[in-house]
Amino acid sequence: MSGSNGNGHLYVPQLAAIVKITDETYDTKTFTLRFVDDDYRKNFTFKSGQFIELSVFGAGEAPFGFASSPNRREDFDVTIRAVGHVTNALHAKREGDLVGVRGPLGNHFPFEEVMGYDILFVGGGIGLPPLRSLIEPMLEAREKFGRIIILYGARTPADRVYKPWLAELEKRQDIEFMQTVDVGDDSWTGNVGVVTTLFKKISVDPSKTVAFTCGPPIMIKFVIQDLLQMGFDGDHIISTLERYMKCGVGKCGHCAIGHKYVCTDGPVFSFTQMRALREQW
Amino acid sequence: MNVGDKLSAPKDQILKALDRLRKNWKIIGPTEGPDGEVIFREVTSSDEITFNYVNELDPIKRFLAPPTEELFKFRTDGQLKLELPEAPPRQILFGIRSCDVKGIQHWDKFYSGKFVDDAYFARRNNTVLISLACNEPLETCFCICTDTGPYLKEGDGYDVQLTDLGERFLVEIGTDRGLQVLEEAGFKAEAASAQELAKRDELMQQCDTKFETTAFMAKGIVQMTNGRVRDGLWEEMGHECFSCGACTHLCPMCTCFDVQDVMESEGCGHRERCWDSCQYAGYTREASGHNPRASASSRIQRRFYHKLSFAYIKQDGHHGCVGCGRCIIACEAIGLLDLPAVLKRLRREGQPVEVTQVPTE
Numbered sequence: 005m006s007g008s009n010g011n012g013h014l015y016v017p018q019l020a021a022i023v024k025i026t027d028e029t030y031d032t033k034t035f036t037l038r039f040v041d042d043d044y045r046k047n048f049t050f051k052s053g054q055f056i057e058l059s060v061f062g063a064g065e066a067p068f069g070f071a072s073s074p075n076r077r078e079d080f081d082v083t084i085r086a087v088g089h090v091t092n093a094l095h096a097k098r099e100g101d102l103v104g105v106r107g108p109l110g111n112h113f114p115f116e117e118v119m120g121y122d123i124l125f126v127g128g129g130i131g132l133p134p135l136r137s138l139i140e141p142m143l144e145a146r147e148k149f150g151r152i153i154i155l156y157g158a159r160t161p162a163d164r165v166y167k168p169w170l171a172e173l174e175k176r177q178d179i180e181f182m183q184t185v186d187v188g189d190d191s192w193t194g195n196v197g198v199v200t201t202l203f204k205k206i207s208v209d210p211s212k213t214v215a216f217t218c219g220p221p222i223m224i225k226f227v228i229q230d231l232l233q234m235g236f237d238g239d240h241i242i243s244t245l246e247r248y249m250k251c252g253v254g255k256c257g258h259c260a261i262g263h264k265y266v267c268t269d270g271p272v273f274s275f276t277q278m279r280a281l282r283e284q285w
Numbered sequence: 286m287n288v289g290d291k292l293s294a295p296k297d298q299i300l301k302a303l304d305r306l307r308k309n310w311k312i313i314g315p316t317e318g319p320d321g322e323v324i325f326r327e328v329t330s331s332d333e334i335t336f337n338y339v340n341e342l343d344p345i346k347r348f349l350a351p352p353t354e355e356l357f358k359f360r361t362d363g364q365l366k367l368e369l370p371e372a373p374p375r376q377i378l379f380g381i382r383s384c385d386v387k388g389i390q391h392w393d394k395f396y397s398g399k400f401v402d403d404a405y406f407a408r409r410n411n412t413v414l415i416s417l418a419c420n421e422p423l424e425t426c427f428c429i430c431t432d433t434g435p436y437l438k439e440g441d442g443y444d445v446q447l448t449d450l451g452e453r454f455l456v457e458i459g460t461d462r463g464l465q466v467l468e469e470a471g472f473k474a475e476a477a478s479a480q481e482l483a484k485r486d487e488l489m490q491q492c493d494t495k496f497e498t499t500a501f502m503a504k505g506i507v508q509m510t511n512g513r514v515r516d517g518l519w520e521e522m523g524h525e526c527f528s529c530g531a532c533t534h535l536c537p538m539c540t541c542f543d544v545q546d547v548m549e550s551e552g553c554g555h556r557e558r559c560w561d562s563c564q565y566a567g568y569t570r571e572a573s574g575h576n577p578r579a580s581a582s583s584r585i586q587r588r589f590y591h592k593l594s595f596a597y598i599k600q601d602g603h604h605g606c607v608g609c610g611r612c613i614i615a616c617e618a619i620g621l622l623d624l625p626a627v628l629k630r631l632r633r634e635g636q637p638v639e640v641t642q643v644p645t646e
Contacts (some may be wrong), residue, residue: 012403013357013369013403013404014356014400014402014403014404015356015357015403015558016356016367016369016406019365019366057558059546061359061554061556062359062361062546062554064544064545064546064556065544065546065556072376074620087572088573089572090572091572104367137542185478206539245411246571247569247571247577248568248569248570248572250542250544251542251544253318253399254398254399254400255396255400255402255542256541256542256543256544256558256561257540257541257542257561257563258541258543258568258569260591261577262590262596263590263594263596263597263600268399268400271607282512282590282594282596283587283590
């Protein structure tokens with residue numbers, strides 16, 4: 005059956021209502037979306053790491069990763085920074101407004117495959133949202149995983165997303181959680197420095213650990229460099245790649261990197277796969 | 286009549302069949318333009334059809350994927366509603382050439398797979414391809430190098446393939462769809478005689494000898510696959526290229542598109558897609574301004590990687606060129622950046638080509 009959204013046409017979105025808008029930072033909001041059609045909503049599932057193509061009718065369509073646990077069935081979150089045409093139009097929307105959703109699209113993070121391993125999350129800035137779609141279900145099935153270490157870095161304390169959730173993570177006894185900022189402020193008493201400076205504060209066994217990292221490309225480069233130096237295998241380093249996307253289903257060509265399409269072969273790639281791409285990722 | 290039949294008929298029988306089909310089908314055929322060039326367009330009578338042509342510069346793909354195509358309408362006043370456009374009319378593409386048929390075959394494969402492009406197939410499923418094999422190439426044609434012409438074999442994608450034998454056409458029925466449309470037209474023909482089949486072979490072999498442009502695909506494929514092309518060569522090409530996108534727009538194998546929402550009036554608009562080009566500066570530009578292919582050299586490298594690398598050949602089942610020669614005619618950097626010219630430059634790089642690892646996934 006064709007269609008990325010189950011209603012038979014590949015490019016026609018399902019309608020969803022914005023049920024909640026949460027301000028995260030001065031330019032970033034989380035939109036909680038709920039499908040209008042009850043049957044569709046009940047049958048809709050996704051996996052951590054996948055994304056949707058979100059339509060603001062009149063402005064256009066753009067891809068955003070799921071930012072909430074797949075186990076939450078009533079609705080789901082996407083966290084979006086206002087940068088361009090579609091995202092600014094979305095930031096002008098209010099709770100109750102309707103948008104279009106096509107998805108779930110893309111591949112996904114490994115989950116069952118990494119059970120039993122220690123898990124290291126390294127997130128930067130707005131790279132945390134897709135990681136949250138994986139952290140939450142892992143915490144919901146905590147006993148299936150070994151150590152869970154979460155390292156999160158942002159430019160400033162105000163630039164961190166999910167501040168209440170971060171406070172909850174701080175309280176948990178069953179994970180190791182550290183935050184850092186590039187530049188502190190008057191009230192910040194935590195670490196100061198880029199996220200890779202947190203590596204010297206942890207000790208992991210690379211042969212038993214799988215690392216997940218999302219964030220700005222420059223951060224990813226340095227994080228991967230350090231992970232490799234620590235002895236991580238390319239298959240145990242999982243990240244996401246991004247490109248300008250349009251169709252989200254491997255037809256329009258925009259998101260190609262080498263012979264792969266970020267929208268269908270990705271967005272999740274292991275470093276081994278990234279290394280094999282014949283184009284700068 | 287059966288699929289696989291090789292029949293022959295006087296030329297006017299085919300043209301009369303087209304006239305009968307016009308009641309229920311849009312007939313798109315070759316007509317003579319104001320400067321004697323050929324233009325494929327809708328004809329209201331077979332009288333308008335010319336056979337004095339090789340091929341049109343404008344690509345035939347425009348009849349299956351219009352340069353601008355509405356995907357759906359939306360109304361934002363009152364209750365939000367999305368509406369699909371009307372089903373496209375049935376159409377016969379008559380007199381198209383082998384290279385364009387092979388291009389369409391690629392589109393059919395590329396636009397299906399895991400995700401099926403409904404907008405493309407709405408039009409494609411209503412389309413019949415009646416191609417005309419070439420007895421003479423243009424000086425820019427090189428379909429023998431890409432194995433996409435001048436004559437097509439069974440399974441190459443035509444519904445009906447015609448060969449001009451002089452007074453008569455050889456008619457080869459390729460698919461059920463081709464058979465059905467001939468039956469609908471009340472077309473009657475006899476089996477081709479042994480002489481006629483021999484004449485066809487003779488014409489085909491004669492045509493093979495007339496090609497002036499060559500493109501040695503193999504070495505280019507190995508070089509692109511193994512990354513054995515010096516950066517300096519792409520830099521030189523980047524300086525030559527105008528990033529005009531003519532090559533991609535005219536290429537039967539190029540499929541990229543962009544999507545935009547267009548407001549028609551207050552509360553009513555549509556989403557459309559339009560042809561796009563990997564050669565445009567903004568093709569990979571992100572909202573932040575970051576552009577992974579900011580340089581023309583990286584974009585040209587991308588184009589030829591897509592056309593020639595084994596990784597793509599493995600995915601698509603064939604390389605990305607049908608030898609139609611449109612890029613040779615159209616390229617602003619005359620004689621420098623069309624596919625045969627680039628292949629020649631790659632070959633002459635002279636680096637020993639060592640077959641190393643091919644990406645296996």
